[in-house]
Amino acid sequence: MLIFAASDKGGTGRSVTSANLAYHRALSGDDVCYLDFDFGSPTASAVFDVPDARQAAEDRGLHSYLVGEVGEPVRVDVWADTEHRVLRNRPPGSGRLVLMPGDLSGGEFATDDDNLRRCVDLLLRLNSEFDLIVVDLSAGRSYAVDMVLEATSLPEMRGVDARWLIFHRWTRQHVAAAAGLVFGKRGIVAGGVARGHDEDALRGSIRFVRAAVPDPKSALWSQVSATQSAWMRECDRDLKQLASSHGIGYSQVLGAVPLEPVLQWREQLITDEDVLDSQIANMETWQALSDLAGRLTDDKYWEQA
Amino acid sequence: MAAPGQSARPVLVCGEVRTCLLPSFQALDGRAAAQLLRLRADEHVRVSERPNLYVLSPEVLTGVDCRLPTANGARVRAVGTVAARAALTEGRVLQATAYFSAPATGPDLRRPWGQYLVRPGLVEPFGKLPEQATAQGVLRGAGRGELDLGMIAEGLLAGLLRHPLLDHKAPFKSRRTHLRWTARRAPDGEGPALVRFTLAEDGLRSMELRLPADTPAAAAAGLCEDLALHDWLLTTVVHMLDNSRLGAADGPSAVLALRPAVDHLLHLWMPRAHVDRTLGHLWDELEREPGFSRQWHSLVQRIRDQLAVQTIPLLHQALSTR
Numbered sequence: 097m098l099i100f101a102a103s104d105k106g107g108t109g110r111s112v113t114s115a116n117l118a119y120h121r122a123l124s125g126d127d128v129c130y131l132d133f134d135f136g137s138p139t140a141s142a143v144f145d146v147p148d149a150r151q152a153a154e155d156r157g158l159h160s161y162l163v164g165e166v167g168e169p170v171r172v173d174v175w176a177d178t179e180h181r182v183l184r185n186r187p188p189g190s191g192r193l194v195l196m197p198g199d200l201s202g203g204e205f206a207t208d209d210d211n212l213r214r215c216v217d218l219l220l221r222l223n224s225e226f227d228l229i230v231v232d233l234s235a236g237r238s239y240a241v242d243m244v245l246e247a248t249s250l251p252e253m254r255g256v257d258a259r260w261l262i263f264h265r266w267t268r269q270h271v272a273a274a275a276g277l278v279f280g281k282r283g284i285v286a287g288g289v290a291r292g293h294d295e296d297a298l299r300g301s302i303r304f305v306r307a308a309v310p311d312p313k314s315a316l317w318s319q320v321s322a323t324q325s326a327w328m329r330e331c332d333r334d335l336k337q338l339a340s341s342h343g344i345g346y347s348q349v350l351g352a353v354p355l356e357p358v359l360q361w362r363e364q365l366i367t368d369e370d371v372l373d374s375q376i377a378n379m380e381t382w383q384a385l386s387d388l389a390g391r392l393t394d395d396k397y398w399e400q401a
Numbered sequence: 402m403a404a405p406g407q408s409a410r411p412v413l414v415c416g417e418v419r420t421c422l423l424p425s426f427q428a429l430d431g432r433a434a435a436q437l438l439r440l441r442a443d444e445h446v447r448v449s450e451r452p453n454l455y456v457l458s459p460e461v462l463t464g465v466d467c468r469l470p471t472a473n474g475a476r477v478r479a480v481g482t483v484a485a486r487a488a489l490t491e492g493r494v495l496q497a498t499a500y501f502s503a504p505a506t507g508p509d510l511r512r513p514w515g516q517y518l519v520r521p522g523l524v525e526p527f528g529k530l531p532e533q534a535t536a537q538g539v540l541r542g543a544g545r546g547e548l549d550l551g552m553i554a555e556g557l558l559a560g561l562l563r564h565p566l567l568d569h570k571a572p573f574k575s576r577r578t579h580l581r582w583t584a585r586r587a588p589d590g591e592g593p594a595l596v597r598f599t600l601a602e603d604g605l606r607s608m609e610l611r612l613p614a615d616t617p618a619a620a621a622a623g624l625c626e627d628l629a630l631h632d633w634l635l636t637t638v639v640h641m642l643d644n645s646r647l648g649a650a651d652g653p654s655a656v657l658a659l660r661p662a663v664d665h666l667l668h669l670w671m672p673r674a675h676v677d678r679t680l681g682h683l684w685d686e687l688e689r690e691p692g693f694s695r696q697w698h699s700l701v702q703r704i705r706d707q708l709a710v711q712t713i714p715l716l717h718q719a720l721s722t723r
Contacts, residue, residue: 220562221577224421225574252565
């Protein structure tokens with residue numbers, strides 16, 4: 097299955113969260129591949145802590161592959177190549193975790209027929225090899241978004257399941273922007289329909305992920321004053337109302353990730369060690385990521401509303 | 402064009418085979434397979450049904466004019482055509498091969514294309530061919546701007562995978578393998594020999610052969626495809642057994658994870674089924690060391706034993722409720 101991770105704005109934690117989802121699925125035994133299609137600013141090698149991948153992807157990454165400069169994009173075996181102390185020990189029963197980094201020097205590029213064909217070939221090939229393929233797309237209505245919309249509309253891709261995750265922060269502006277990215281005049285749905293996607297099917301394959309959500313009930317905020325607490329709850333309620341009026345209410349949400357300093361500042365994978373031993377990350381975050389990872393392929397969460 | 406037969410006598414044949422599961426829910430029958438592999442309108446697809454269903458495409462040519470990959474960095478320009486073909490075994494395992502032959506020396510000037518086209522699959526060096534360095538270069542893999550057999554094989558394979566016959570609903574996930582091979586000419590009077598077969602990481606394999614001058618390049622390619630097919634079967638079933646956590650995970654789930662092997666792979670083992678008669682005995686060396694069939698039979702036995710063990714509780718249940 098393909099999972100496209102998109103967001104309207106930067107700073108939504110799209111890359112770091114989707115990388116964590118890939119990690120959780122690999123932990124549970126799936127073979128997972130993570131593609132960094134964020135051509136403007138590839139960050140995946142930092143998230144997975146594979147500095148060698150930066151070097152390797154200097155000119156042999158996804159960007160070079162798509163424009164036809166190399167026959168195959170470089171692959172990084174995260175378990176083997178990471179410098180992360182915990183990730184280095186691949187747990188028994190886990191699946192493969194492979195990163196395909198973007199090029200450091202790559203930028204956005206307009207899609208032509210050759211790029212598109214290479215993109216399709218790559219996705220078909222990875223689909224036969226991996227249980228889950230997470231594609232991290234550049235923010236906004238980027239060329240990367242156009243390319244995968246076009247690719248998934250082609251008849252040769254009809255047998256490959258694809259789902260979309262739209263990441264947004266839990267603020268008024270982000271909620272409106274995320275809705276615009278999907279349902280707007282030049283949004284993903286309109287763009288997909290123009291390329292021959294079935295509108296209902298495409299809508300049914302899109303879910304939202306609320307990122308960096310401060311949960312007023314969590315222990316983190318238990319010390320705030322009564323006024324603050326009331327204010328937070330009110331804001332939260334307003335935002336929920338706003339979201340549902342934009343068509344991205346509860347039924348369209350796959351999950352929420354709590355506001356988590358480790359995700360915000362370190363921008364790396366959260367391991368069980370961070371939660372259990374050093375306890376720098378919250379159990380709620382780990383649980384939220386684990387739930388989200390499970391729901392990616394749980395059809396119950398993808399039924400048409 | 403003085404004595405083309407002389408100048409064209411190859412001293413080196415190099416190739417790369419890519420092997421993968423056909424991404425289709427059902428195996429293709431002979432007719433569908435022939436349809437898939439009809440790469441050219443002017444030539445027939447070869448279909449043989451005994452001892453197993455094996456379908457071989459006609460060859461397609463790719464014109465090349467570029468540097469040869471060389472292990473010592475020597476810059477040798479070469480011009481000619483690379484042959485590529487695809488094979489489908491039992492409608493399940495798809496292979497694409499790209500290969501070329503090279504003579505010891507070639508002309509110092511590029512000739513008109515027509516003259517290269519009448520020698521399909523021959524790539525001529527400008528001047529003298531650094532035989533050893535080129536063979537090693539091919540095994541190591543081509544750099545940028547060098548003749549890349551893997552890219553040609555991949556191009557053929559990718560084209561086939563876009564065919565409307567394929568639904569991309571393969572019954573299980575599996576990795577590809579790449580086998581790079583070289584065959585240098587054996588000293589006069591000596592028979593064919595397998596010098597080395599090596600497993601590297603990421604599904605990469607390499608093989609070095611020595612073949613008499615009269616062995617056709619296509620026969621060498623056929624042998625390598627057969628080895629690549631069986632190596633892929635071993636690789637895939639071993640991976641499946643690893644992932645099934647047999648022994649660790651209890652109950653029927655581990656055995657169920659092996660079901661695709663039973664359904665789709667176990668009947669495919671048939672070494673030498675379509676190998677040229679003069680080369681079939683090269684298999685014996687792989688059977689001795691590392692022992693391809695030995696490993697396969699042990700894997701198959703393990704899977705069958707597990708299936709048998711899982712049926713015992715069911716038998717028990719059935720008997721006790723009588």
